[in-house]
Amino acid sequence: MKTLSSLTAALIGASLLATLPLAAIAKEPVIVETIVQEPVVVEAVLVSTYLNGGVGENEAATMRRVAQEFPLRMTFSERKDGEFIADVPVVILDARGNPVFELPKAGPMLYVVLPNGKYRVSARFKGLTESQDVTLTGKEGKDLYFHWKR
Numbered sequence: 571m572k573t574l575s576s577l578t579a580a581l582i583g584a585s586l587l588a589t590l591p592l593a594a595i596a597k598e599p600v601i602v603e604t605i606v607q608e609p610v611v612v613e614a615v616l617v618s619t620y621l622n623g624g625v626g627e628n629e630a631a632t633m634r635r636v637a638q639e640f641p642l643r644m645t646f647s648e649r650k651d652g653e654f655i656a657d658v659p660v661v662i663l664d665a666r667g668n669p670v671f672e673l674p675k676a677g678p679m680l681y682v683v684l685p686n687g688k689y690r691v692s693a694r695f696k697g698l699t700e701s702q703d704v705t706l707t708g709k710e711g712k713d714l715y716f717h718w719k720r
Contacts, residue, residue, distance in 0.1 A: 618671050624679030625656060633679050640681035641711045642704065646693060647678070648718040654678030655695060658716070663690045 621640065624630040637643055646658045656678050662671040665688040673680065676693070686708045692701040693716045704712050 619683040620671070620673070621681040622673065622676055622679070624654065624677070630654075630679065633681065637681060638711060640683055641686075641706045641708070642682045642684055642689075642691075642714070643711055644676070644680045644682075644691065644693070644714045644716065645678065646676065646680075646695070646716045648695065650719065652717065655718075659694045661692045663692075665689070 621633060621636065624633045624645075642662075644660070646655050647653060648655050654677070657675045658677045660671070660673045660676040660680060661669055662682070662684070664670050667690075670684065670689070671682055684706055686706050688703065688705045690701055690703050691714055692699055694700075695716075695718045698718055700716050700718070702714050702716070704714060706712060
């Protein structure tokens with residue numbers, strides 16, 4: 571009997587792995603039936619691919635070379651000279667105000683893949699939060715610049 575329950579667990583796990591890409595873009599929970607006819611509910615989760623970095627000339631140049639692969643590109647800087655900054659907490663909310671992406675230490679450049687839609691991006695540096703709204707349409711990428719003049 572233990573072998574049967576291990577097999578059932580393995581089948582459920584395989585079904586979950588096979589359906590995660592589907593669940594990542596779904597707006598409602600997805601019901602998955604496994605071979606053993608046990609229903610499994612997979613909650614919809616927005617999964618994002620991102621590239622974070624840009625410290626130093628070589629790393630910044632590498633990020634710029636792949637920038638077009640990311641629909642949302644952010645740059646963080648400060649002072650009059652626009653010096654790059656890092657360790658910026660970033661939160662991206664969807665049109666309903668639900669968080670879809672959070673990174674506690676972003677920058678100086680952050681590129682994110684998100685589905686088309688409207689978003690509010692908030693970044694915090696030295697106690698000051700800046701927010702910007704952005705709409706991703708899939709036609710072209712969007713660049714957001716967060717600059718603190720302290």
